Amino acid sequence: MTHDDYDIEVVKSAWIGSVVDRSEGRYPVEYDPIRRYCNMIHDNNPLYLDPDIARGGPHAGVVVPGPLLPYFAGGGPWPRKPKTGARRPGWTYGVPTPGDRGINLEVSWEYRQPVRVGDRLSSETRIVDIFVKPIKIDPQAVCIVTELRLTNQRDEVVAACRNSVLVHRSKRQIAAAGNPVA
């Protein structure tokens, strides 16, 4: 896609409001991914790691740290699940963009209730905004804003998230488009 044939207004009218992903967790919430998450940041919190201590804690069991919730509503990076229904690939969820490299910019979470080991999570993602956001490495970078809703096995909303991702071109894509960036 070149600068000349990319029309942000057309893209916005076609995509804003679209549900671009629905996903069910491959497995129920499990202890070990929580342990790996805690290992990543050296978090020894027993409410995340120790079933015996957590049972006597405020949530009566091990709970998922908020930032890890989306992991349990998806299939994980491997093996790939067949792309069916609303699911679309990659950073852009199928929204046309000049580039294909992504960076998360802003994330805003609302956590409504604890998620415990054994719960089953599902998610739905909707596009809520799209706009051009020039950055130093790419004046044609595009920002895509999504809203994610996570529900449990009782269809209760456990958390909601608004996420802004910036999709930009690689050096090669910029050079191929004939407008190298200094």
Next chain:
Amino acid sequence: MPSGVDAAKLARPAWADAAIGQLLDGAEVTVDWNTVVLQVSGSQDWNRGHHDPDFALESGHPSIFLNTGWTSAVLFKVASDWIGASGWIERFEFRMRQMNAFGDTVRSGGQVRDKRIDESGRRVVDLDLWLENGRVGRTTIASAVVVFPTPVGEVE
């Protein structure tokens, strides 16, 4: 079987004890290959920009950089360490302005910004959170809203 964690270290602060301006404990980590490997393991984010230097360079970045999963986890930990077995983190927001890259020494921190009774009569504390490194200063700014339980015998 010992779990390797220490329940005695689990804080139980009360809303009444929170003080505006109070600093929260953070942590410091130098981003080395061990950090990068733990990041991929813990987040299951296999985007090559976070672990493949050649891919990061070709994408226009000066280095690999730590991903959203790591960033959010380190920030969230500042708040969750502080509340321990008290309170509930109801809102958590962060804005990634600069990257935490390979070789950077990254520090997390936090501070009590406000302490209030919200419109529903709940006891709430607002936190400012951040990540910074020695190369560019503050890289990520964040905030959290913590709701504390009403003490037994009191009505919201």
